[in-house]
Amino acid sequence: MAEIIINREKMTQLLHEIAGGETEVFAPVLKEEAAYITKISQDTPIHYDFFITVNSVKEAIFPRYEPILKYKIDQEGVKLEDIPPMKPIVLFGGHPCDAASLMLMEKLFGWDYNDHFYLDRRNKTIVITLACNEFDKDCFCTSLGYSPHGEIGSDILLESISKEAWKAKAVTDRGKAFLEKHTALFNATEKPDPAFKTIQDKDIPVGFDKDAVKPWIKENFESEEWKKITSKCWSCAACTYVCPTCHCFDITDDASMWSGIRTKNWDACTMPIFTLHASQHNPREAYYQRYRQRIAHKYSYYVDLFKVISCTGCGRCSRVCGAGMNILEILTRISNLAKKGGK
Amino acid sequence: MKEIIDKAKELLSQGTVDLVIGYEQCGDKQCRPLFVEKPEEADKLVFNEYCVHNLATYLTRPEVKKTKRVAIVAKGCDIRAIINLITENQSTREHVYIIGMNCPGVISGKAPNPTKHHAKCQYCKVRAPHISDVTLGPTPPESVPMDKTIIHQDVEELKNKTKEERWAFWKAQLSKCIRCYACRQACPMCYCNRCIVDLNTPQWIDTRSNLRGNLDWNIVRAYHLSGRCIDCGECERVCPANIPLMLLNRTLQEEVKEKFNFESGYDLEACPPLTVFEKDDHENFIR
Numbered sequence: 205m206a207e208i209i210i211n212r213e214k215m216t217q218l219l220h221e222i223a224g225g226e227t228e229v230f231a232p233v234l235k236e237e238a239a240y241i242t243k244i245s246q247d248t249p250i251h252y253d254f255f256i257t258v259n260s261v262k263e264a265i266f267p268r269y270e271p272i273l274k275y276k277i278d279q280e281g282v283k284l285e286d287i288p289p290m291k292p293i294v295l296f297g298g299h300p301c302d303a304a305s306l307m308l309m310e311k312l313f314g315w316d317y318n319d320h321f322y323l324d325r326r327n328k329t330i331v332i333t334l335a336c337n338e339f340d341k342d343c344f345c346t347s348l349g350y351s352p353h354g355e356i357g358s359d360i361l362l363e364s365i366s367k368e369a370w371k372a373k374a375v376t377d378r379g380k381a382f383l384e385k386h387t388a389l390f391n392a393t394e395k396p397d398p399a400f401k402t403i404q405d406k407d408i409p410v411g412f413d414k415d416a417v418k419p420w421i422k423e424n425f426e427s428e429e430w431k432k433i434t435s436k437c438w439s440c441a442a443c444t445y446v447c448p449t450c451h452c453f454d455i456t457d458d459a460s461m462w463s464g465i466r467t468k469n470w471d472a473c474t475m476p477i478f479t480l481h482a483s484q485h486n487p488r489e490a491y492y493q494r495y496r497q498r499i500a501h502k503y504s505y506y507v508d509l510f511k512v513i514s515c516t517g518c519g520r521c522s523r524v525c526g527a528g529m530n531i532l533e534i535l536t537r538i539s540n541l542a543k544k545g546g547k
Numbered sequence: 548m549k550e551i552i553d554k555a556k557e558l559l560s561q562g563t564v565d566l567v568i569g570y571e572q573c574g575d576k577q578c579r580p581l582f583v584e585k586p587e588e589a590d591k592l593v594f595n596e597y598c599v600h601n602l603a604t605y606l607t608r609p610e611v612k613k614t615k616r617v618a619i620v621a622k623g624c625d626i627r628a629i630i631n632l633i634t635e636n637q638s639t640r641e642h643v644y645i646i647g648m649n650c651p652g653v654i655s656g657k658a659p660n661p662t663k664h665h666a667k668c669q670y671c672k673v674r675a676p677h678i679s680d681v682t683l684g685p686t687p688p689e690s691v692p693m694d695k696t697i698i699h700q701d702v703e704e705l706k707n708k709t710k711e712e713r714w715a716f717w718k719a720q721l722s723k724c725i726r727c728y729a730c731r732q733a734c735p736m737c738y739c740n741r742c743i744v745d746l747n748t749p750q751w752i753d754t755r756s757n758l759r760g761n762l763d764w765n766i767v768r769a770y771h772l773s774g775r776c777i778d779c780g781e782c783e784r785v786c787p788a789n790i791p792l793m794l795l796n797r798t799l800q801e802e803v804k805e806k807f808n809f810e811s812g813y814d815l816e817a818c819p820p821l822t823v824f825e826k827d828d829h830e831n832f833i834r
Contacts, residue, residue, distance in 0.1 A: 236789035258787055259725075268725055269755040341574065379816040384827030409739070438604060440732035445725045455558045457755055471753050475728065477745040521758065526733050527600070528579020 208383055210362070211369040211392040212252050216295075218389045220246050222294050230255050230264040232297040241297055246316070255338045260305065260448035260520060261298040265325045266313075269447075272321060272455070273466040291322075293329040298448075301345045301518035303333045303357030305448030311510040312451055321468065330382050334370070337402045342519030344532045346408045350516055366397035383435050390460040412539035414503075414513060420542035421504040425496075427547050430506045434495040436527045441472035443521035443529070444498065449479050449514045452478070492514075500536065548593055550683045551620060554646055555589040558618050564644050568605055569620035570598040577656075580605070594620065594684065599653045599665070599734075601779040603628035606638050607738035618644035622653070623673025628735035630678060634817055635775075647689045649677025666699075666793075667778050677813060701708040701728025702797050717762075723788035724761040726754065726810055730782035730792055731768065736775045743767060765795070773799040774821045777812040798812060 210218075223229040224246040229246075232251045233242040239254035241261055274285040306326065313322035328393050336352035337448055345352060359379030362370035369392055374380035383390055444450040454471035471478060474495060478487045488494050506514035515531075522530040541547070555567040563689040571581035578597040583589050603625050605611050621629060626645060632638045652668030674687035705713060728744070731737040744752040744764055752767060753760035769792075776796045783792045803809055806829055807820035820828075 236791075238789060240788075269757060269760075370647065386570075436580040436605075438732040440729040441727040442729040445727045446787055454754065456750065458755070467755050470725070472727070477741075477747075480745075486822065491608070524787045526781070527730055528577070529571050530573070 208372040208390045209392040209394055210372055210390045211366070211394055213368075214389040216250050218386055219250060219294065219296060220248075223248075227292045227294055227475045228264075229294045230261070230296065241295075244413075247387065255340065256299060256520070256523075257297065258519065258520070258524065258531060259446050260518065261295055261302040261331075262305065262309065262448050262451075264295045265306065266294055266309065266322055266451065266453075269466050269467050269469045270321060272468050274464070276463045278462070290324040291327055295334065296329065296330050296332045297335050299336050299518070300333055300352060300354035300356070300358070300361075301350060301516040302448050303331050304345075304350050304354060304516045305518075306331065306357045308449050308506075308510075308512060308514050308516070309451055309532050311512070312506075312514075327335040330359050330378060331357060332360045332362065335361060335363040337364050337400075339403055339408050340519070340523075342522040342530065342532060343408050343517065344411050344519060344535075345517035346405055347388060347411045347532075347535070348414050348513060348515060348517045349440055351405050352403050352408060361489070364400060364402055365463060366394055366400045367458065370393035370483055371396075390413075400543050412536040414535075414539075415542070416539045416542040417503045417513075417535055418507050420538050424541075424547055425500075429537075429541065429547065430492045430496045433537065434529070437474075437491050437493050438527050439474055439476065439494060439530050440526075441470075441475050441522045442526070443531075444472035444474055445470055446520040448518060448520070449502065450498075473501065497531075499531075499538075503535070551574045551592045551594055552644065553588050553594055554681060554683065555583055555618065556586040558644060559583070559589065564614070564616045564618040566611065567592075567618040567620070567646075568602045568611075568612045569646070570600070570602075572595060572810060574599075575589055592620070594648050595652050596652065598622070598648075599655060599784065601625045601628055601781045602737050603632065604733060604781070606643065606735070607634055612638075614642075615642060618646055620646045620648060622648050622650040622665060622677070622678070622775065623671060624650075624779050625675050625735075626673065626676050626678055629812075630815055631736065631775060631777055631812045631819075632738070634819060635822075638758060640815065645676070645679040645681075647682040648678030649682060649684035650674050651678070651687050655780065665780060667780055673813075677814065697795055699801075701791070701794055702801070705794060706798075718758060718771075720759055720790050721761045721765050723790055724756060724765060725788055726756040726760065726764065727783040727787060731786060733781040733785040734772075735779070735781075736772055736777070737768070743771075746780040765790075765792070769799055772796055774807065774809060774819055775802040775811055776800055813814040 219229050219231055223244050229244050230241050232254055233244060233248055233253040239251050239257045240259050241263055243259045244435040272288060272443055276283050276285060310326060313319040355524045356374045359376045360382060361373045365371050372383060374383050417480055435486050452468045452473060455466060456469055457466050480486045488497060502514040522532060551569060558564045558567060567583040569583060570578045571593045573579045573753060576597055578593060580600055580602055581591055602619050611617055626647060629643055629645060633640055653665050655665040664814050671770050676682050731742060752763045780793050803820060809820045
């Protein structure tokens with residue numbers, strides 16, 4: 205079969221065409237010198253010259269806030285109003301670490317209760333992923349068994365053959381159908397540029413032993429080490445909100461006398477109010493207890509529930525942290541302590 | 548470098564302080580906060596143009612408040628924050644040992660490739676620390692008197708726009724806010740035990756990251772900083788959405804300077820203007 209090639213110009217044309225219809229399109233957009241995965245319209249400029257977006261693809265499928273119930277009250281009583289059905293989504297511009305995160309999130313949202321807001325949207329999403337051409341000191345996908353060319357979670361994987369063009373590979377049947385439907389644009393004639401460099405798995409060093417982390421956390425919940433690791437953390441939610449696998453949310457009501465909206469909002473275990481009881485007691489009062497929760501949830505509790513670590517090594521939390529917390533460094537420290545049998 | 552390390556070791560080994568908060572290198576063009584509790588851990592301490600963080604934000608943390616005495620590596624601008632915390636009774640001069648750094652200016656911009664010189668450094672009046680227990684580092688260059696029209700060009704430009712243009716600008720900017728509260732957590736002046744946005748019975752500030760919630764949050768924070776912001780720019784630096792928060796803060800600080808002839812963080816004896824009543828305060832807002 206001939207290789208399927210698309211270039212930037214045709215990709216822009218394709219995404220703009222789709223955005224003009226009933227489908228929502230998410231793609232990287234340049235905002236104040238950085239790229240963000242953003243919902244685009246027919247004329248939004250799409251940004252291609254980026255290494256990794258600041259935010260993750262989760263924003264497309266698990267929005268920052270979304271109404272889950274609307275009602276009105278009149279003389280006859282309470283009337284529920286319909287929430288409009290989910291629109292199909294084309295999600296372009298994540299890397300393999302982003303796509304892999306979607307498979308991790310599905311487990312949670314389809315666990316003891318089917319969260320149809322997440323699952324409906326996920327089932328209607330075509331994930332078009334860009335294999336990585338670059339990495340930085342915060343990347344650690346290979347430590348978790350993922351790859352900068354990984355296919356997990358993608359419907360279509362695009363691998364660069366030159367600065368301007370990609371070779372497309374259908375990973376799923378949905379991806380195949382999408383390529384066939386838009387075959388008129390996936391027909392670029394660019395030839396591979398031998399000078400164009402991409403990266404291989406071996407370029408990203410394996411930083412730690414992922415299987416050593418959970419047993420250490422289990423045995424060292426009260427370790428003084430947590431306080432040392434987290435001393436500089438200032439307990440905001442930047443890390444959790446850019447994380448592709450952090451999924452906690454809060455439910456709030458916005459109501460007047462005669463109508464109301466119930467909304468699902470992002471929430472974060474790193475913030476003090478997350479566990480504050482009505483009595484004002486807070487089981488996670490100290491900074492280190494909250495950061496420990498973030499690590500333990502991903503590397504221990506999630507593994508207990510779903511047999512998989514809830515982290516794909518994208519490194520976004522490290523890049524965004526204003527206090528310089530670095531998750532790769534922390535996991536490496538834990539893994540090294542585990543090997544030495546240290547507390 | 549060596550003089551900071553030596554000073555930290557001396558303070559810790561003599562028991563003058565039980566914690567030193569300073570900076571360590573964590574990349575070619577990146578530094579980050581470092582907590583040093585033992586003399587032997589002090590060797591990592593550095594000070595250079597990438598030491599942009601305002602470490603005074605840690606002073607109001609419960610764990611740091613519990614220390615007998617804490618030493619903090621501070622640039623002049625960070626010392627402004629320490630002084631403001633003292634005048635607001637959040638710390639005491641006795642509790643904080645200020646390792647003041649002579650500072651030629653720091654680099655702003657996002658890691659890992661910060662390039663721009665921080666705007667605040669161009670008109671900084673405290674390159675040589677104004678209050679400290681010890682001052683280290685080579686004598687810094689003379690300060691340049693502030694020319695507002697050059698330095699705060701962005702504020703001036705915004706002021707010259709129409710109301711509708713300003714509204715469109717802020718709507719676009721604040722829509723980007725994801726409500727992570729990195730601005731609040733990095734800010735040395737945001738120390739409330741319970742921030743108004745965390746008061747939820749009832750929920751005063753909408754926590755949804757929609758335009759209404761984002762406007763509520765960012766405007767409330769800006770107002771709470773008026774006459775208190777010390778222009779360190781940390782909120783803007785740590786914002787994952789790159790919102791130009793200092794535009795709001797600078798505008799309000801200029802208002803306070805004009806109305807009350809006050810700039811925060813220079814004088815230990817000062818009373819913050821919005822917490823005191825003076826007979827000759829402006830009353831023309833009462834109608």
